[in-house]
Amino acid sequence: MSNKYVVIDLETTGNSPKKGDKIIQFAAVVIQNGCVIEEYSSLVYPEQPIPAFIEELTGLSDEMVKDSPLFADIAPKVVKLLKDAYFVAHNVLFDLTFLQEELIMAGFEGFHGPVLDTVEMARILMPGSDSFTLSDLAVQEGLSHDRPHQADSDAYVTGELLLILFKRLHRLPLATIRQLHKLSYSLKSDLDEILAEIMLQKQKSLEELPDQLEQFRGITLKKEQRNISRDGEKEMIYPAGDRDKEMLLKKVFPFYEKRSGQFRMMDLVHDTFQQEHHSMIEAGTGVGKSIAYLFPALIEAVRSRKPVVISTFTTQLQEQLLTKDIPLLQKMVEFPFHTVLLKGKNHYISLEKFERTLREPENNYDTALTKMQLLVWLTETSTGDRDELHLSSGGQMYWNKVKHDVTDQMTNHAWSSREFYNRMKRDAQSAHLIITNHSFLLSDLIAERGILPEFDCLIIDEGHHFEKTSRKFLGQKLDYAHVRYFLQHMGLYEQKQMAYRMVQTMEKFCIEAEAGTQYAAWNKIMADLSFEMDELFKVVSFIVKKHIKNKHNGWVNCRLDNRQTRELNMLTAAAERFLFLLKEYNKAMSDWYEMMQQKGGKQNEKLNMLLSELVSWMNEGEKIMQSIREILLQPLGEHVHWIEMDTRAMQNKTTIYAQPVSVSSQLNKLVFQKKKSVVVTSATMTVKGNFTYMLNELGLEPSQVYLEQITSPFRYDKQVQFVISNDLPEVNSVSLAEYAAAIGEHIISIAEATKGRMLILFTSYEMLRKTYELLKESGFLHEYTMLAQGITSGSRTRLTRNFLRFEKAILLGTNSFWEGIDIPGEDLSCLIMVRLPFSPPDEPHTEAKCLEVKEKGGNPFYDYSLPEAVIRFKQGFGRLIRTSTDKGLMVVFDRRVISTRYGKAFLDSIPSVKAQEMNIDQLTDLIKRWL
Structure with a gap:
């Protein structure tokens, strides 16, 4: 591009120039003809102290800037740099607004030229990125960014990012550029002239689309991929001996160390399919259960010439299997196999709806931006699955208009054969492995929609969620x-x-x-x-x-x-x-x-x-x-x-x-009686080594299913210190406010000893909120980054990512944080469990279920409430140790785990660790020695 682009980054004392915040560092990178032609950077004396959190963030102190020029001294240089140029920044409105104020105060007119926002451009041209922060985009694109939040480093990396974005823009097909140009007038960035220039260049010659793309009704999208043919595939011989399995796994993991639990699980799954019975397998953390069931599943799919269906709890777990475990499985076998990921209709874009909305005039910013994201994404996606996208809340509202609904008519319109949902259904017919989720599986089995092809073998992963998902679906x-x-x-x-x-x-x-x-x-x-x-x-x-x-x-x-x-x-x-x-x-x-x-x-x-x-x-x-x-x-x-x-x-x-109230009989009829072989697996299904609770939930008799518990290979006795606080009040003996105040003091002491790196699990959002407020008000943890579910903005994934980003971080979570987050190594050194995770007795389903158990002659507490709480307790405990080299501290504030007769059920259900009672002084002393 022949235009001149000046990439600006500022470090400031705060977020608001109107409130007196000042620039402390200015940096500019000048780009022309695709090259960096000039760099300029200067520290700036702000005439006010730099706040402590800004110093921590940027590394810039009062001492470092005290002899630096005022902004008015460098303003002529800044104005000269910006002459006849595009103003470029990562979140341009922040830098531009700040700079305008400083320029006006220095006696200059300010900048009135075109602007480009690399955040906005990245959203459009990299719609699948997990995050649009500069640091995360730099990692994604392999850019060196060793000094984030320092203006010179940030400006240079933003310049590199701009060049990458321009290359992506130039690679887009002409039809896509045309559509983007129509929508570009709603953006913050002045992209319209750049898009018009690219259009003119592309129109000068006849465009040849890449083989994988096609154009239909003015929209360019990826063609449907041909399925792998199953003709000529050879039946595999299952490696019965441990030595054979070890050699197979060393193809993938050169330094693989034998895991007897993984080998045992492989044998169990293989035998389940061969002998056409059902199995329930609890596989502890670190067993490697995904590969342990995927490998025998593939062998069975080849042998029977029917797909094996794997069902997980969430779509995130589906993605993890597809992107992490399936590539490893492919390295283990000598032939290409076909895996399909199937989700509910509303995960897929409706091309017919999208085309219709593209024709509508657009002046809403979020909608225009999201339309542009989708236009680019359609040139990249093979699935049309919304989970590939990173949409804003406004973008999600537009997605709701263009996604497939359950009631959509899938035939008799121009886009029918190209709709991604229809592609996925066709694709599944020739798959070896189909990865779906519990909700989709149930909808297909119960509604008999026939989207899944005929199959005999089913693996239910995260099986402890299957009953609850079934209740939701049948409700x-x-x-x-x-x-x-x-x-x-x-x-x-x-x-x-x-x-x-x-x-x-x-x-x-x-x-x-x-x-x-x-x-x-x-x-x-x-x-x-x-x-x-x-x-x-x-x-x-x-x-x-x-x-x-x-x-x-x-x-x-x-x-x-x-x-x-x-x-x-x-x-x-x-x-x-x-x-x-x-x-x-x-x-x-x-x-x-x-x-x-x-x-x-x-x-x-x-x-x-x-x-x-x-x-x-x-x-x-x-x-x-x-x-x-x-x-x-x-x-x-x-x-x-x-x-x-x-x-x-x-x-x-x-x-x-x-x-x-109960779905056990329906599950038995719909799943276990209809399928030849079902494997139910999870890391948390037993209570004191007993499967009775889970059998009852899923409607199974012990005679219907083979049961086995495979313990974790981790040395918990060497890797975990398990402490029960003995100087806190009993949970039910004081008010919520009093209990929050008491645990707040303990959390402060523990955090100071661990230097953060702490996850605190709550059973009640009200308790979490009250504790968070008390911790913030105390001021003792002002040096720590405190993240709280439902208070700090962001999804569970975003909160976890931010927790990993800051060295002194404390994360407060409830519900979804009890499982499904993976924070290995020193990033998580301490896990605190505030209360034993019993469901409230007046929670509607719990109340009704307990009544049902009582009416059938059972004990509601010991037959339902306690086993349910123990399963959750095990899930929470599982957050602490994720690899064989991890070590950490678990603290339970709820003394009922040792002061009640039933508390032993919790301790007897987790791996063998020594439970120690301590007061806060003893605990902080242990932390200093242990961590």
Whole structure:
């Protein structure tokens, strides 16, 4: 590019020049014709102290800048550098705003030329990046960035990143550049002229698309890949001896050390398939269970010429198997095999919807940016899976418009054969291994949708989640935000949503009279629907308010099964009114559909696309009606019904649920009786070495399944110090505030001894929030980076990544942090468990389940509540030691683990470690010696 680009980076005393914050370092890198032609950097005296956290972040101190020039002294140089140039920065509005203020204060006019934001450009041109911070992008692109948060280093790396982004831009096909150019006027960056220049260059010669790409209806996307043929594949001989297995694994791991547990599990899985029975295998951390079941699964797939299905709990675990373990498995065998990853419909982009929205004029920033991301992504993706993308919250809202819905019609439109979801279904037919998740597996087995090809062998990984996932899937929910979105999407005519488009289409096909009549009737239905929906959820809010009596500030739940007759009558009446109007809505939609189909003609493509969308929304209306019937009007027997609400937002965050109390009999019939061989595996399925709890949850008799526990190869007795605090109050003997204050003092002492590197697990968000606030208010941990789930912004993945980034970090988590995060080595040296992880006795499902156990003659506590808590305890314990070289400290604040008769169940269910009782002084002394 012949343009001149000046890449700027500033280090400052704070975030707001309006509040008096100042520049402490300025750096610029000048790029022209694809090369760095000049570099300039200077420290700047800010005429104010540098805050401690800025000094820690940048490494710049008052001493270092005290003899540096004022900004006014370097301002002429800055102005000269920026003349006739693009202003480039990573998050350009921050640097530009700061620089403008300083230039004006120095007596200069300020910068008024074009700007480029490399964050924005990276979002568009690297849509699959995990993070768009400069440091993370530098690692991703292999750029040397040894002094982050120092302006000269940051500016140079940003310049290198800009050149990489330009190369990516030039490689894009002409059709994609055209679409990007149309959308570029909504950006912060002045990309329009650069895109126009690239278009002109590309139009000068006939473009030849790479073999893997195709252009269809103005959109360039990756072609469907040909499947690996299964013709001529040879049956493999299973390596029965340990020596044979060891040689096989050394192909992948040159320094592989024999793991007898892994070999044993391989044999168990292989025997399960050969003998056509079921197995339940608990494999401790470090056994290497993924390879232990994948290898015999592949052998079985080749032998039977049918796929083996592997089901995991989350889509993240699916990705981990595909990207980490399957490549290792491929190195172990001498032939190419085919693995397909299958997820639910809503994970995949609908190309038909995307094309439709591309035609709509765009002036919303988030939507324009996301459209640009998707255009670039379509030239790269083979799956069309949203999990490959890193979208903003605004981008996620747009994705919701262009993703596939369960109700989407998948045939009879121009894009059908190219839709990624259809590609995945075709791909699965020739797969050796199919990796899916519990929700997708259940939907296919229960609804008998036939998306999965015929299979006999199934592996259920993370099997301790299978029962809970099944309950969710077999249940119903009615969510205020979802119903509101549904109604808003249809909208009044004046709101120019679906109703407007339908009326416009009817008028286009000369059905003006009908259009006018329908339009008036429609507006009344939608206005009434909106009113009655709010009335229904007002009744729901009333019931919850009466239940909680204003004692809670946050998420609460309230069982409907236990409500008084008057309250239920109010709820039923409101639900019946809303249901009646939904029926009227669907009748009106059906009338519109028939009218447009009859008079519009079948050959009009735009009309067919609209009709297809109309059917989807009619189906969505049917689903909402079904939820109302099954939850509120004709509640199913042996189900638990409850309301969940955030009291800080009330109606906006309200969901009504119905779930079966038990799914054990359904799982037995749907899964274990229908499949020849099922392997259920997890690191946490036993209580004191016993599988009874998990067998009951999954509906299995001991005679139906082979059971084995394979212990971890780690030396926990050498790698872990396990401490129970003996100077804290009993959990249930004091108030929440008193307990939070007591554990807060302990956390401060432990953090100072461990220098951070600490994960604290809570069972209650309220307790987490209170503890976090007390720790922040104390000021004792001001040198530490404190991250708290639900308080610090970001997903679990982002919080974990930030925890790894800072040396003195403390992470407070609940729920999802009890499992599924992997922090090996010294990054995690201390794990604190605040309370034993019992579910609250008034939690709706727990309450109903305990009643069911009691009615069947069992003991609700020992047969359900305790085993469930022990499984979670084991999951939490498993966060600490992830490799054979790790060592760490586990601290349990809840004395019930030793002060009660049942506490022994927790200690007897984890690997053998010595439990030590200590006060805080003894504990900090141990930490200093141990770590």
